[in-house]
Amino acid sequence: MPADLPPMGCADRWSWLQRLRHQPELVAEDWLAALEAGVLGADQDLLAVLAERLDPPAQLRMLRWWRQQAKPDPALPAQVLRHLDGASAAWLLEQLAAGPAALAAELPPAVAAALLPLLGHQRQRQAWPVLQAWLQAPIARHLRRSALEGVARGLSVWPRAQLRVVLSALAAGLDTQLAATAVDLLARLPGARRALVPLGLRQLDPQVAERLGRRLAAIPARPLLLVVHGRMGGGLPAELVALAAELERRRGAPVRLQALSALAPPAPQELLLGDLGDQPLTLVPLLLLPGGHVRHDLPAIARHWAGFARLQRIPFLGAWPRWQAALAVELAGLGPRDSQGFAVPLLLHHPLEGPLAGRYLATLERRTGCRCLATPYSAEHLAELQLSLSAPALPLVLAANRLTDQLADQVGPPLLQRPLLHQLLLAELEALP
Template identity: 40%
Template sequence: METTVISALLELSDSTDRWQHLQLLRRGRLPAQPWLEQIEQGEICATADVLAALLGQLNRAGVERLLRGPVGRDPAALLEAARRELPSMASALEVQQAWVEPLLAQPPTAPWLELIGLFRDPRGAARLRMALEAADPADPAQANAQRLLPLLGRQRQPQDAALLLELALAPVPLAWRRAALEGLAVGLSAWPLQPLADGLQQLSLDLDPGLAAQAVDLLARLPDGQRQLRQLQGKTLAPSVVDRWRRRLQRAPLVLVVHGRQAGVIPEVLQQLAADLEQSRSAPVLVQALTATSPEADERFWWAARRAGAISLVPLLLLPGDHARSDVPAIARHWRQRAAAAMLGDVVVRRRPFLGAWPQWQHLLADLLAERAGDRPLAWLHHPLQGALSARYLSHLAAVLGHPGVATAYSDPQAALAAQPQPPAVLAPLTLAPNRLSESLNMGGCSATAEVLPPLLTLPTVHRFLLAQLEALP
């Protein structure tokens, strides 16, 4: 009687009815025993969808019966069903009790190893390990064994990290290496940290960009992942992997403090620098004019700050005047207050030295001026500064640049230049962006008697330098 009913159900012309009956079986609303009997007797075909519905409904005796019959002799359909169905139920005690021992009683060959690997069990792990240690990845006939690697990872036995890493790094077919890396991924938190980090760093440099990219992603997930990622700085990564590496670095948002124009307007070259930086750092960049109120920081800025644990304040100021000495500390205090108000308890505001103090900047400037001036006399022009500290800085800079500096009022540089014993042939206004000084020089007749260099940031070399230096900040 049952035979007729089940066979009829499965042969129904409408496949929705078949699907619905199998759902009832899967949910335990139909008794499993008649199905098992008819599979044993060959009265219904044990297709993958039938077995998928039956898997969770059998006890140990039922599984043993199933494996003794046609399903055990040709387990292909069982394997297909198990791949789809078992992962969500393999942790259920009753399912483990039903399946693990009967599967361990099977020979340690391909389909049975994969089936036992779907359960997390030390005996199963040992079998997978043994099989993989004996496998030869170079033998195409053994290609299926690579399927065991993610299953070994899921067993999360710390001693298996070595085998998975070895295979991920070995000169074996790519499919094996990827499977080994996926094994590392799905058991990530179980592996000993240092060998894992070392191995992933090595894999990040791999010639296969897919493998290297996943290694970078996994490094980023480790407890000290940011430090590990920073150690890849300067290493030879594939271009697509470099992009990924940049995206994984949790860089602090930047606040660039600059001289604004009237009413706090930010010159376009500085805005462009900020936009380029934002793209290359994959982190927000704000530009704050000294004389204007702080720019709005949106939720993305605060999220990046929280993620990185910091906000970096970079004064793009070329001289140690009052702005650098008084205004910048005040701006930093203000950002600390804002971070506290945004309830970012662990976020620190890191204040970087003003740009003019960076040795690399001074050397770049020296090279640039030397190149532009050649043998001609050059003077660099700057705003007058007060105090001993400023005087020491100016004297130091003049020594590094090999040219004298001339302090001048921005509105009337002619007067200061007229007082020079030897008229300079090249004038270099010490400013990143167009300002009153650069404009006065060009409009006031200076350009007729001397070459006036443009604002520094309009020079591609300077733009590239700042982009590289600021991009490298954590």
């Protein structure tokens, strides 16, 4: 019984608590009532024994009692709250939901600092906005660090895209400890390179930059196979050759081009080191439209390489949301929209057939604000277009070809020669696993 517990400092107290710990049945109610009545103090050694035996309702009862104390011990909640429990999570959320504004009212900073990590530990998705508010507020550093600890404890349940944005901003911030922890958390996320690589382009604290380098070194990049159209006979445009070389330099892993027009693919030994079949390989189709190459040739290429490596396939470039968004920006720079009385910019693309093509082009028009115009590359059609083209136009081709050569004055350079699109593609490819 609680009344039999030897007082602090008594030589028998430790052995008495050990016997209590190993009792097959312990009536928590008696001990909770004694604590609430002030008969017992919330001593660390006693709590260490009781916490192991508290069920979720009992742990919540302890938290409520703790919150009512004039000077609550900041260590108690972490010691007592061991179960993932909806009621306890709801109580924590209630205490912290008002955000840092509650500090000016009834929420002591020490209480907030004790509860923020536990809110994340409960792994309730609805806690994310609350933790985010505490993390981004201009408040004392120890409170922001407590919020970040909460984020770390529930890392797997938070909205991934929002989490990357918040952690990336922290990594570039002035608080070195927060920034370093943010880098570590980004490194724990699936596809960590996508978030870590762009950080290398930002101005970071030297210690944080060093940590970022270590984290990236621990996530080696896979070899990349870039599938491209190529030219007759398998020739490769200079823009694509330069892109592959720069990627290989940045990633520190082999990058090769496979032209659809080539007679044979690259030799596996050019891409894969060590035992064939055990190496990872990422296949990236740098193709802009869902034509026959995407629907028929790519599956055959994938089957070929799957015989040599553990293959990961990336969707074709034209389907990437970030690429489509960049196209929209590039098109917006060509001229005003028809809402102001001007022609809608044109996106000149190779002709496509079939219902899939129609759906894709309609989606592209909706997302970029352009009008897609099928453009055959025959001399006759290009000559006619050269005379009739009046609206601003963007050629939907990565590298220079007959379209951009013959209509250079009207459509400008191919996409890889445009800085925005070139840098985006380079960054996206560099960040791949």
